[in-house]
Ligand SMILES: Nc1ncnc2c1ncn2[C@@H]1O[C@H](COP(=O)(O)OP(=O)(O)OP(=O)(O)O)[C@@H](O)[C@H]1O
């Protein structure tokens with residue numbers, strides 16, 4: 001024990017060793033808050049706490065995984081495995097699955113993602129004959145979400161004069177009715193949206209004191225990272241669990257609170273010491289991440305905010321170089337400057353590609369950087385694009401899975417009732433929705449007995465509905481006996497989806513085919529690994545619970561080092577040797593939505609602080625003087641935030657220099673980040689039989705017999721080449737990934753021999 005405490009400084013050690021009551025660690029970026037939590041958990045385990053009695057709540061699942069790995073290194077993987085560690089959403093969905101019955105849900109309840117809830121809100125607005133230009137679904141969704149994050153349920157919402165007033169001002173007087181209807185519809189669908197996972201956990205503990213007691217005594221110690229970004233609901237749940245035990249430790253930095261648009265509230269930090277009166281406050285002042293220049297620059301920046309808890313932060317690392325500010329002529333040139341800098345730094349040999357991150361304010365900025373990196377053959381990975389599970393073909397299949405597991409799932413129902421096309425049109429669907437709404441039942445219930453619910457339908461429409469019902473009911477029967485992988489494969493084949501996407505061999509379809517195979521392979525591996533852990537039959541429902549909260553941050557790291565591209569919001573808690581903070585322009589960063597409000601401007605400044613403090617050795621800032629926006633060129637002026645950093649820490653301003661001559665190593669990378677293929681041998685290929693004669697070799701630089709190295713599938717031998725030009729495809733027998741057909745235009749590989 002003494003050994004590993006050596007890795008802490010005096011104040012960190014004090015914070016770790018204090019376990020007798022509530023504590024709060026407030027400290028600046030890079031000062032070891034997350035490290036304190038990690039060590040504290042190891043310490044608790046060492047003190048005899050059982051792993052399952054420790055609950056640690058992190059901001060991303062990835063953060064939880066990394067923490068667990070570190071703890072495993074200290075106390076052994078066997079013990080670390082049983083820790084309750086994850087995001088609020090993933091931990092509480094687990095608890096809710098156990099306790100769903102009490103709340104009137106089944107344990108197979110669906111989790112609606114943001115797109116599902118938006119789609120349901122859209123239908124409701126339509127059914128209520130409201131104007132969707134006034135009641136914009138996105139705006140309605142965020143108001144409902146905000147209410148939920150404040151634990152305001154529909155009844156209380158309707159009774160609240162202040163909220164009504166605000167809805168009137170927004171010209172949305174019916175908002176409370178939409179909310180009430182939305183709430184009911186989710187219940188009928190046996191579905192919870194992301195916010196519900198918190199609301200229902202809170203309700204569970206509030207309405208069932210014995211259940212609350214059970215969890216409050218199971219979790220003997222509760223720890224929370226990034227506490228500044230918890231919302232009211234999360235804050236209350238932590239209170240429910242620890243009011244009695246008082247064993248709670250939260251860490252955070254008010255200067256990094258960047259999620260107020262999601263209901264996070266810095267006041268939670270302040271309230272903590274009011275509610276846990278005996279709480280001990282620990283401060284950490286030494287930054288172990290960044291050079292002195294970066295720390296000082298960040299300090300000078302955040303000092304411009306008026307609302308903050310005063311803290312000292314210093315670094316004893318190298319002084320470091322002043323922060324260069326690049327002044328690009330255009331957005332495209334900004335991309336080139338950044339890519340050239342990376343080439344230059346990487347050439348020195350001191351850095352791998354995973355030592356670089358490009359951080360931007362909005363996802364839309366990624367494209368330019370992608371192109372610049374791609375031109376130079378630099379490997380990268382984008383986070384925050386569509387995650388694998390949000391792609392259309394995957395969502396379609398997952399909708400089948402969802403309906404099979406939970407036939408009441410309205411959004412899944414609507415998505416696939418006529419996909420693939422089976423002649424059931426919108427008119428019929430609308431009749432079903434109407435009847436279901438009138439009778440307060442799910443769409444599935446109406447589908448089962450259309451006549452009983454007064455549906456007037458043509459005979460052949462009835463037959464089609466019956467066919468769909470039987471298809472799903474058949475899968476559901478199988479799902480009780482078979483494992484997720486077997487049912488999944490069956491569904492993909494028998495639903496007609498395979499026929500649909502193998503119908504023609506357009507490049508889009510080829511990539512869809514690959515994705516579907518990826519999904520099924522993923523299911524195979526999921527079942528295999530769960531079975532290895534001793535689970536008997538891994539059900540489709542188990543699989544769905546596993547994937548419904550995954551984001552692209554959670555997919556496996558790519559093989560080989562890559563440059564990271566992400567928004568600053570997703571970079572929270574992370575660190576990289578070299579960080580590029582780009583697009584520092586007015587109307588972009590700060591975001592145009594923030595410029596009008598002092599509070600929001602301060603939040604944008606905190607966001608900038610988060611960005612700069614991700615850097616360990618080099619931080620680069622850049623802005624462009626012109627940028628393509630909404631299809632036209634706009635001139636931009638440098639961000640006011642650049643003036644907030646003391647000039648002595650900056651190297652001002654630099655022009656781009658000569659763009660490097662682009663060299664091509666790999667061809668086009670796909671637009672979105674993709675989960676890596678599982679490491680075990682692939683068990684299935686869903687492709688139909690290979691086509692007859694190989695066509696003549698096209699102009700592409702590959703031929704049968706060559707060995708290639710693919711970025712994701714590894715080493716393989718080309719066994720067939722067909723098609724020409726853009727349609728040129730190679731069939732490759734990979735050593736560890738089975739046989740794949742690659743469209744050369746898109747494939748990322750190099751010829752080895
Ligand atoms: N006492 C220490 N000795 C050596 N390295 C340390 C020490 N404390 C922290 N570090 C290192 O400093 C870096 C920052 O630590 P950590 O990520 O825990 O900070 P943080 O306060 O959580 O930062 P953020 O506010 O960005 O989340 C990590 O690489 C960590 O391993």
Ligand SMILES: [Mg+2]
Pocket residue numbers: 033034035573
């Ligand atoms: Mg941290």
